[in-house]
Amino acid sequence: xxxxxxxxxxxxxxxxxxxxxxxxxxxxxxxxxxxxxxxxxxxxxxxxxxxxxxxxxxxxxxxxxxxxxxxxxxxxxxxxxxxxxxxxxxxxxxxxxxxxxxxxxxxxxxxxxxxxxxxxxxxxxxxxxxxxxxxxxxxxxxxxxxxxxxxxxxxxxxxxxxxxxxxxxxxxxxxxxxxxxxxxxxxxxxxxxxxxxxxxxxxxxxxxxxxxxxxxxxxxxxxxxxxxxxxxxxxxxxxxxxxxxxxxxxxxxxxxxxxxxxxxxxxxxxxxxx
Numbered sequence: 001x002x003x004x005x006x007x008x009x010x011x012x013x014x015x016x017x018x019x020x021x022x023x024x025x026x027x028x029x030x031x032x033x034x035x036x037x038x039x040x041x042x043x044x045x046x047x048x049x050x051x052x053x054x055x056x057x058x059x060x061x062x063x064x065x066x067x068x069x070x071x072x073x074x075x076x077x078x079x080x081x082x083x084x085x086x087x088x089x090x091x092x093x094x095x096x097x098x099x100x101x102x103x104x105x106x107x108x109x110x111x112x113x114x115x116x117x118x119x120x121x122x123x124x125x126x127x128x129x130x131x132x133x134x135x136x137x138x139x140x141x142x143x144x145x146x147x148x149x150x151x152x153x154x155x156x157x158x159x160x161x162x163x164x165x166x167x168x169x170x171x172x173x174x175x176x177x178x179x180x181x182x183x184x185x186x187x188x189x190x191x192x193x194x195x196x197x198x199x200x201x202x203x204x205x206x207x208x209x210x211x212x213x214x215x216x217x218x219x220x221x222x223x224x225x226x227x228x229x230x231x232x233x234x235x236x237x238x239x240x241x242x243x244x245x246x247x248x249x250x251x252x253x254x255x256x257x258x259x260x261x262x263x264x265x266x267x268x269x270x271x272x273x274x
Contacts, residue, residue: 007056007155010042012076014062014069015096015124019141020087021045021061030148037155053079057154063089063096063124063246070121070130077131084150085127088140092212093246095140097124100246125246135160138193138211140243146195163194166214167207170198179206186229188239191217191253209242213249222253 011021024031025046041051058080064070077083085091093100099107100123108115127133137146146162153160163169167189171178179185179201187206189198193214200207226236240254 004039006037006039008041008051008053009038009151010053010055010058010076010080011040011045012042012058012060012062013044014060014073014090014127015065016062016087016089016094018045018061020090020137020139023086023141023144023147024059027144027148030144034148034151034155038151055080057082057084057151060085060090060127061087063093063126064121064130065096065124066120068119073127073130082134082154083127083131084135084137084154085133086137086142086147088138088210088212088243089124090127091136091138091247092244092250093124093126095243095245097246098241099124101241123246135162137162137195138244139195140210143195143197164215165194166190166217167192167194167196167198167201167211170194170196171201174198174202176202179204180225180229184229186226186231186239188222190225191219191222191249209239209244209250212244212247213253217249217253219253 011024013021021043022045027034038057039051040046041053041055044050058076060073060076060083062069064073088094089096104120104122105115108118108120112118128136135150137143137150139146150160150162168178171189174197176198178187180187183204185204185206187201188209189201189207191213192207192209193211195211198207223236226239231239237254240250244250
């Protein structure tokens, strides 16, 4: 706590798009109420003013993609009494973890004129792969209601209520018609972590898996469900390798539950599975 007896909050950015930090700023009226109960000591997205640590709560956005960030997250952990990762990048490597299935040197040689000046790791990994994490908020971006729940809970000294069930549960709560049953629409809802309020299915679109894998997803059942909607094996692999590409459960789902992709047709490039 600071000299006024207020708990201190720090917000940190690693490899990410800043969308989850913007979710905090978008809380607007709720953020003003929280600001009266906490001292925002480090939040470069909002202010250049920085107070020295240690910090009672640190919110960490982004994945680890450089040697420098691998060292910096260790310092952040040492300065933080409670560390909460926010968003798909911090919890599952983010969309940049697609590099994990390919050759990063080849990517840099194509994108950069002088790749020898680029210092990067071969993989994009979640924060939990480097330091102990107290709580995780999933999503791309995170849900503002879950964020406020975590901050409020930590302020009053109770355990945050973070759901572990699937998006299908939220569909039932909203009385939304199942898009798979009603329309044959491919949907990752049965294996995806709740938190979005079933946003896409409520608008007759299949879940894209933004919130990453739920606890103990039924891999075989979901693979069969996606095949029944007409998805090819290669499309199923791609469905899992998006926002949460490095989430272990999604990596396992794409490797184990999906058989070898069909041979490429004339003029097509065969999708490689690793």
